[in-house]
Amino acid sequence: MNHLLKLSNLTADEMTHILDVADEYKRLHRAGNDPKDLQGKAVALMFGKHSTRTRTSLEVGIYQMGGLGTYLSTDDLQIARGEPIQDTARVLGRYYDAIVYRTFKQSDVEALAKYSGVPVISGMTDYAHPLQVLTDLMTVREHYGTLEGLRAGFVGDGYNMANSLIVGCLTMGMTLVMACPKGYRPSADVLYFARQYGEKFRLAEDPDEAARDADVLFTDVWTSMGMERETERRRRDFYGYTLDAARMALAKPGCMVQHPLPAHRGEEITDEVFEGHADEIFGEAENRLHVEKAVLGILLAGK
Ligand code: CP
Secondary structure (H helix, E strand, C coil): CEECCCCHHHHHHHHHHHHHHHHHHHHHHHHCCCCCCCCEEEEEEECCCCCCCHHHHHHHHHCCCEEEEEECCCCCCCCHHHHCCHHHHHHHHHHHHEEEECCCCCCHHHHHHHHHHCCEEEEECHHHHHHHHHHHHHHHHHHHCCCCEEEEEEEEECCCCHHHHHHHHHHCEEEEEECCCCCCCHHHHHHHHCCCHHHHEEEECCHHHCCCCCCCCEEECCCCCCCCCHHHHHHHHCCCCCCCCHHCCCCCCCCCECCCCCEEEEECHHHHHHHHHEHHHHHHHHHHHHHHHHHHHHHHHHC
């Protein structure tokens, strides 16, 4: 692995290795023994969208590893005044050992990787959210002890989380049923990727189909960052796609719920379901830290 831009660049062995390293960093952190694997290393944290979890967990994780993380809002960089991404890449690549980039266009993250000469990690784009889905896989594997053979359901927007979940779940041997309203399907290339897995993947419109017999149910907001002007239309289009108690009752007893956060209670998930699964959801948020340390440890310290 030279970069982490999207999950389809990773094999099952590479994903498993990330999860194994993340488990080990978590164990060592809890034992009060964080390895200083980033001593003398600096990581640029470039954000063109809001963030609570990704920014703070990276800053804390890099600190725990003995490195320096520099938060850079793209509003404050010359990018905001038109400096091309390839020039920004060639400058930052001369100062930093790695760059995390959260932005809108996947092509901008790919360009940063092409021109910077250092490992680039996607902090989320409109197309993919690889760090989040690796975290979800870690959290589900912690809970069940395995991923192979589990049945996952996703109810919601066929956007970046959906794209990365399809790749992550199928690569790791899970079955996935995804329910998205008409007009909100995942990316065509990801649906093409899923075809090789045959009946292990199904795209439905009925959210009950995604919930039925699930071991884990995923959802995400109906209106993602940058779509705020579509909020009312989306509320209408996603009506009936809420993860509520009736839908949870269709899943297997003890079914987990995963939400990348922030959550909009009363839209994609009811307060009752959210609070009933809060330990799983905030355990997932905690695991962002350990997965990000694992990706950095692999890219910069040969873990
Ligand atoms: N899940 C996630 O990426 O959270 P933030 O947007 O707060 O970083």
